[in-house]
Amino acid sequence: MDLKNKVVVITGGSKGLGKVLALCFLKNGSKVVVCSREGEFKNLKNGIIGVKADVTKENEIEALAKKVINDFGKIDIWVNNAGIWLPHKPIEETDWKRAHDLMEVNLFGTVYGSKIALAQMRKQNFGLIVNIISTSGLNGKINETAYCASKFAATGFTQSLAKEVDGKKIKVLGVYPGGMQTNLFDESKPKNYIELMDPNFVAEKIVNNLLEKKPVEELIIKRR
Ligand SMILES: NC(=O)c1ccc[n+]([C@@H]2O[C@H](COP(=O)([O-])OP(=O)(O)OC[C@H]3O[C@@H](n4cnc5c(N)ncnc54)[C@H](OP(=O)(O)O)[C@@H]3O)[C@@H](O)[C@H]2O)c1
Numbered sequence: 001m002d003l004k005n006k007v008v009v010i011t012g013g014s015k016g017l018g019k020v021l022a023l024c025f026l027k028n029g030s031k032v033v034v035c036s037r038e039g040e041f042k043n044l045k046n047g048i049i050g051v052k053a054d055v056t057k058e059n060e061i062e063a064l065a066k067k068v069i070n071d072f073g074k075i076d077i078w079v080n081n082a083g084i085w086l087p088h089k090p091i092e093e094t095d096w097k098r099a100h101d102l103m104e105v106n107l108f109g110t111v112y113g114s115k116i117a118l119a120q121m122r123k124q125n126f127g128l129i130v131n132i133i134s135t136s137g138l139n140g141k142i143n144e145t146a147y148c149a150s151k152f153a154a155t156g157f158t159q160s161l162a163k164e165v166d167g168k169k170i171k172v173l174g175v176y177p178g179g180m181q182t183n184l185f186d187e188s189k190p191k192n193y194i195e196l197m198d199p200n201f202v203a204e205k206i207v208n209n210l211l212e213k214k215p216v217e218e219l220i221i222k223r224r
Contacts, residue, residue, distance in 0.1 A: 173209075
């Protein structure tokens with residue numbers, strides 16, 4: 001797919017993977033809109049528009065989509081990237097009240113974004129939804145019961161939605177990266193943080209996949 005002049009929306013684009021992904025799309029000539037809860041976009045590159053919108057609030061995501069359609073007339077690619085994490089802990093020590101927040105952002109944030117993007121894509125009869133999940137949405141991991149559960153839910157949603165849409169003019173892709181050095185771990189860094197991937201490497205892999213004639217529908221990205 002040629003990304004030039006494509007209108008791309010990325011949720012959670014103020015930091016981490018979303019921020020560098022926005023730059024990769026920009027380099028390829030796309031028009032990029034990112035959102036975040038805080039709406040604070042430090043050093044936002046010229047050409048990228050930042051909007052305050054929380055993915056757990058369907059009305060805010062609807063307003064974001066409306067703004068993009070008003071400004072650009074279409075949505076070519078919608079990336080559900082916003083996500084949160086919980087420090088690794090055994091089940092007994094996991095704060096299951098906070099796990100509800102994981103589900104709200106990692107599952108329902110992806111659901112609302114997909115639903116709202118799809119409504120526009122059905123009207124225009126083209127579009128691509130890219131859901132950033134995690135290898136934690138494919139394999140269970142010790143001390144990650146809560147995070148894995150939220151990501152497995154997003155995997156189930158994404159795989160099912162990919163089958164539900166026509167798959168030709170409108171497509172749904174899942175991306176499953178391994179660990180990356182991002183702000184996701186600001187609260188507590190995992191022991192192997194230093195070994196995790198650079199988000200720039202992951203962003204390039206995602207964009208290079210989209211540049212292919214037939215992008216991989218379930219893209220797993222692990223360390224080199
Ligand atoms: N880092 C890893 O090891 C890793 C591995 C695999 C997959 N992932 C996934 O990759 C995605 C990006 O994570 P990251 O590592 O780049 O994390 P990050 O550096 O913490 O960035 C997360 C982004 O999401 C935004 N965000 C969080 N909650 C939001 C909400 N409710 N509404 C809108 N925006 C929200 C944050 O901005 P605000 O705080 O301002 O809202 C920020 O821009 C997530 O889905 C994560 O689960 C990460």
